[in-house]
Amino acid sequence: xxxxxxxxxxxxxxxxxxxxxxxxxxxxxxxxxxxxxxxxxxxxxxxxxxxxxxxxxxxxxxxxxxxxxxxxxxxxxxxxxxxxxxxxxxxxxxxxxxxxxxxxxxxxxxxxxxxxxxxxxxxxxxxxxxxxxxxxxxxxxxxxxxxxxxxxxxxxxxxxxxxxxxxxxxxxxxxxxxxxxxxxxxxxxxxxxx
Amino acid sequence: xxxxxxxxxxxxxxxxxxxxxxxxxxxxxxxxxxxxxxxxxxxxxxxxxxxxxxxxxxxxxxxxxxxxxxxxxxxxxxxxxxxxxxxxxxxxxxxxxxxxxxxxxxxxxxxxxxxxxxxxxxxxxxxxxxxxxxxxxxxxxxxxxxxxxxxxxxxxxxxxxxxxxxxxxxxxxxxxxxxxxxxxxxxxxxxxxxxxxxxxxxxxxxxxxxxxxxxxxxxxxxxxxxxxxxxxxxxxxxxxxxxxxxxxxxxxxxxxxxxxxxxxxxxxxxxxxxxxxxxxxxxxxxxxxxxxxxxxxxxxxxxxxxxxxxxxxxx
Numbered sequence: 358x359x360x361x362x363x364x365x366x367x368x369x370x371x372x373x374x375x376x377x378x379x380x381x382x383x384x385x386x387x388x389x390x391x392x393x394x395x396x397x398x399x400x401x402x403x404x405x406x407x408x409x410x411x412x413x414x415x416x417x418x419x420x421x422x423x424x425x426x427x428x429x430x431x432x433x434x435x436x437x438x439x440x441x442x443x444x445x446x447x448x449x450x451x452x453x454x455x456x457x458x459x460x461x462x463x464x465x466x467x468x469x470x471x472x473x474x475x476x477x478x479x480x481x482x483x484x485x486x487x488x489x490x491x492x493x494x495x496x497x498x499x500x501x502x503x504x505x506x507x508x509x510x511x512x513x514x515x516x517x518x519x520x521x522x523x524x525x526x527x528x529x530x531x532x533x534x535x536x537x538x539x540x541x542x543x544x545x546x547x548x549x550x551x
Numbered sequence: 552x553x554x555x556x557x558x559x560x561x562x563x564x565x566x567x568x569x570x571x572x573x574x575x576x577x578x579x580x581x582x583x584x585x586x587x588x589x590x591x592x593x594x595x596x597x598x599x600x601x602x603x604x605x606x607x608x609x610x611x612x613x614x615x616x617x618x619x620x621x622x623x624x625x626x627x628x629x630x631x632x633x634x635x636x637x638x639x640x641x642x643x644x645x646x647x648x649x650x651x652x653x654x655x656x657x658x659x660x661x662x663x664x665x666x667x668x669x670x671x672x673x674x675x676x677x678x679x680x681x682x683x684x685x686x687x688x689x690x691x692x693x694x695x696x697x698x699x700x701x702x703x704x705x706x707x708x709x710x711x712x713x714x715x716x717x718x719x720x721x722x723x724x725x726x727x728x729x730x731x732x733x734x735x736x737x738x739x740x741x742x743x744x745x746x747x748x749x750x751x752x753x754x755x756x757x758x759x760x761x762x763x764x765x766x767x768x769x770x771x772x773x774x775x776x777x778x779x780x781x782x783x784x785x786x787x788x789x790x791x792x793x794x795x796x797x798x799x800x801x802x803x804x805x806x807x808x809x810x811x812x813x814x815x816x817x818x819x820x821x822x823x824x825x826x827x828x829x830x831x832x833x834x835x836x837x838x839x840x841x842x843x844x845x846x847x848x849x850x851x852x853x854x855x856x857x858x859x860x861x862x863x864x865x866x
Contacts, residue, residue, distance in 0.1 A: 361674075363608030363665035374604070374709040387609035391694060392709045394701045395671070396603040470591045478590070510592055512576060512585065513557040 360396075362388050405436040417449070428452055463511060472504035473518035480525040494529035497522050559583060563679040563689055573678045575689065577696060582668070584677065599700040601670045605693070607686050610663040615778065617657070623650040629805065634812045636819050660684070729784040729864065732776040733793065737856035739769055740796070744849035751842040759837075766807065770800060788859035792852055799848040806841045 359368045367383035374392040381388050405422035408415055414424040416436035424434030430452035441448045444464050448456065456462035476497050483493030501523045505516070558578055565572040571587040582602070586593040627647025631640050666680035666689070680689050743765050750758035773793055780790060814829060821828035837845055 360604050360606060360669060363606055363667050363676075364610065369606070371712045372710045374712075375704060375706040381608070386611070389607040389609075391605040391607075391690065392704050392712070393602055393604060393697050394704050395601060396704070396709075397712055398671075464596070466594060468591060468593050471587075471589075475590050511557075511594065512559055512592075 360390055360392070362386065405438045430456075466511060469508070469510055471509060472500060472507055473509055473514075473516060473522070476500040476504070476522035477518045477525075480522040480529070484525075484529060490529045491533060494526040494533065497526040498530070501526070562692055563685060566679040566681060575677060575679050577692065580700070582693065584675070584679075595675070597668060597670065597675070599697050602668060602697050602701075603671060604669045605690065606667045606669060607680075607683075607690075608665045608667075609683065610665060612662070613657065617654060620650045620654045620657075623647070624654070626804075626808070630808065630812065633809050634816060636816055638819075639812065639815065729786060730779065732772060732779065733784075733786075733789045734857060734860050736769065736772045736776055736793070737789075737853045737860065739765065739772065740849040740853035740856070743769065744846040744853065747837055747842050747846045747849070751837060751839050762837075763807070763811075766800070766803065769796075773797065773800070785865065786860065786863040788863055789856050792856040792859060796848070796852045796856075799845070799852065803837075803841075803845050806837060806845075810837070 360371075360374065361368050362381035362384060364386045365381060365384040367381055369379070369381065369388055369390055371392075373379035373388070374390040377389065379388050379390065380386065405416065405419060406425075408421060408423050414434050416422040416424050416439055417433040418439050419436050422436035422438065425437055426435055426440050426447045427433065428435055428449040429446040430448055433449050435447065435449050439449055441450065441453045443453070443462065453462070453465075457465050460466060479493050479500060480497035483489035501519050505519060509516070559576040562575040562577050562582075565574045565587075571589050573587070574585045576583040576585060578596070580599055582597040582599065584595040584597070586595070624647045627643045627645075627650060630643035631647070634640060634643070660682050662683045663681060664683050664686055666677045666686055668675045668677055680686050743762065746758050746762050746765060750762060773796065777790070777793060784790075818828040
């Protein structure tokens with residue numbers, strides 16, 4: 358892939374890289390290209406080495422390729438092609454896949470649900486219509502208890518939303534109980550018989 | 552138990568959208584782009600060793616937006632002094648204040664830019680880096696981190712990089728035949744001139760109500776025609792006529808707005824005094840002298856514009 362102008366996608370020549378004040382030849386917008394040595398690298402991965410002798414250790418997945426490293430999880434021998442390096446560990450494709458499926462590889466996670474925000478929404482929004490809080494408050498409380506230990510964002514994040522959601526939910530439940538109790542305490546209209 | 556320290560440090564502020572925000576964080580060996588959707592987060596990682604380049608493209612000033620906001624502030628301020636109703640005054644002040652906040656914040660944030668991150672197989676826009684000032688701060692932090700992993704590339708070394716052969720000269724201009732939007736606008740000017748004169752001659756025909764719609768149509772078509780002009784239409788005179796027409800439209804809007812709010816005030820006052828409010832038929836958009844001016848400039852702009860459009864149109 359060539360380096361192109363962000364506004365018009367016209368290629369920017371290497372002579373203009375790492376220079377201040379370069380302009381796109383097509384749209385004349387100022388373009389600053391910060392190029393790094395990775396741009397000079399060949400875009401092909403390392404090819405697996407063939408076995409030189411029969412006594413050499415071969416890859417578990419490719420019997421004709423020389424093994425270069427064992428899998429950090431299962432210990433299978435791996436060639437260059439099968440070795441997946443992740444956070445200083447070497448994984449085989451099977452362990453890598455199972456790690457992704459079971460969410461054990463935090464570095465490969467691409468999505469997380471923010472249960473604390475969901476609990477806070479459930480505890481606050483239904484109150485606007487009052488009666489939906491009958492369902493919303495207990496549900497929010499259930500969510501707080503059920504998901505308290507579930508990992509939240511991979512970024513720094515406190516559990517203050519869980520705490521607030523629990524406090525709101527408890528206050529709503531107390532309020533609902535009070536309203537129902539008050540309704541029962543109201544004097545009943547007497548039926549006067551003629 | 553001590554809380555485990557996060558491996559990420561924040562690189563940029565949050566670029567907010569109605570549905571969430573995006574933000575950039577720096578990990579030990581990668582850049583993390585977070586897309587928050589309120590109830591979930593999506594993560595995209597870029598290994599520092601794989602980043603080939605960061606391309607920052609400066610964008611032109613938002614002149615049209617600034618003019619539109621300035622016009623909104625002007626209308627708000629003008630309306631504040633033109634009406635007597637407190638409620639309507641508050642509405643105008645709110646409109647002007649909102650416009651002022653938008654304009655000041657836009658100026659304060661500084662010039663806009665696009666920042667793309669390039670790897671061997673992808674080219675990703677980084678939405679949180681959308682202002683030049685933010686970009687500088689971002690580059691000051693990310694560049695040393697990338698160079699610590701990859702080393703640095705001098706401009707001389709960069710110039711020797713072999714890239715797929717591409718023609719670096721300016722691409723040929725693709726001809727865009729100019730549309731007929733300016734012509735439609737000039738015809739609308741002539742129609743509105745007839746309506747303006749008709750509204751004065753036949754006040755019972757409620758032509759003033761139609762005028763509100765057609766004049767709004769003029770404003771919309773004029774704005775769209777001016778925006779679409781860039782790089783499409785080589786004609787010049789018709790756009791000069793349009794820019795002059797903006798002055799006429801501003802004059803009309805001032806008088807039309809004044810008479811409308813005078814009528815609206817009458818309705819409010821009638822409500823206060825519990826008398827019969829004036830009907831919509833009683834509202835006269837233009838008084839006679841104003842109407843003559845409004846019709847005259849429209850006829851002049853319409854005829855001149857149509858003639859120029861016909862003469863200037865590329866054959």
